[in-house]
Amino acid sequence: MANRPDAAELPTSSDLPDSPIHTTGTDHLTIVGSNAEDTIAFYRDLLGMPLVMQEPNHDDPDSTHLFFDAGDGRILTFFVGDRTSDPRPIRPTPGSASRRGRRPTVSYRTDTSHTPMTATFELYRDSADEWRWRLRHSNGNVVADSGEGYASKAKAKQGIRSVKSNAPDAEIEEV
Structure with a gap:
C-alpha cells in the first residue's frame, strides 16, 4: 500500500473515461431501513415521496423492498425488515465512510411552495x-x-x- 497515490493526486475530469461500459444515470439507490411503517411514515407521509411499489426482497424473503419516487424521475428504495423503531443512529463499522467523523448522506431538494402558513x-x-x-x-x-x-x-x-x-x-x- 506504500505505492498507493494520495486522493488529492488522483486526476479528476468530467470527460467520459475510455471504458467498455458507460452509465447513463442512476436508476435507483437502495438503503437498508428499519421497518416498513417507520420508513413509509418518513418518506411518504413527511417528505411527500409517493410509494410507487412494494415487493418482497428477492434476495432475502424475510424483508420487503419499498420503492419511492424521489420527485425527479429517480427512485429511492429501501430494504426493510421488522426491526423496532430506535431513534439512535446505526453506528458505522470500522473502515466505513463514516470514520473520521463523516456519515453517509442522502440529500433531497424540496419544494416548500405548497407548505401551508402556520x-x-x-x-x-x-x-x-x-x-x-x-x-x-x-x-x-x-x-x-x-x-x-x-x-x-x-x-x-x-x-x-x-x-x-x-x-x-x-x-x-x-x-
Missing part, C-alpha cells in the same frame, strides 16, 4: 382602546406584533396588509 394574524383592542395586531405561530408563540396602537380597525388592517405582502397566506382573526 401563523395567524390576531386583531384586537388593547387596554387603551386602540386596535393592534399580532402574528401568532401555530405553536402559540407571537412572532410579530404591530408595535403600536391604531385609532381605527381599518388602519390596523392596513398595517396587516402591509405585513401580508411578506406572509401572503396568513389569516386575520379577531380575538
Whole structure:
C-alpha cells in the first residue's frame, strides 16, 4: 500500500473515461431501513415521496423492498425488515465512510411552495382602546406584533396588509 497515490493526486475530469461500459444515470439507490411503517411514515407521509411499489426482497424473503419516487424521475428504495423503531443512529463499522467523523448522506431538494402558513394574524383592542395586531405561530408563540396602537380597525388592517405582502397566506382573526 506504500505505492498507493494520495486522493488529492488522483486526476479528476468530467470527460467520459475510455471504458467498455458507460452509465447513463442512476436508476435507483437502495438503503437498508428499519421497518416498513417507520420508513413509509418518513418518506411518504413527511417528505411527500409517493410509494410507487412494494415487493418482497428477492434476495432475502424475510424483508420487503419499498420503492419511492424521489420527485425527479429517480427512485429511492429501501430494504426493510421488522426491526423496532430506535431513534439512535446505526453506528458505522470500522473502515466505513463514516470514520473520521463523516456519515453517509442522502440529500433531497424540496419544494416548500405548497407548505401551508402556520401563523395567524390576531386583531384586537388593547387596554387603551386602540386596535393592534399580532402574528401568532401555530405553536402559540407571537412572532410579530404591530408595535403600536391604531385609532381605527381599518388602519390596523392596513398595517396587516402591509405585513401580508411578506406572509401572503396568513389569516386575520379577531380575538
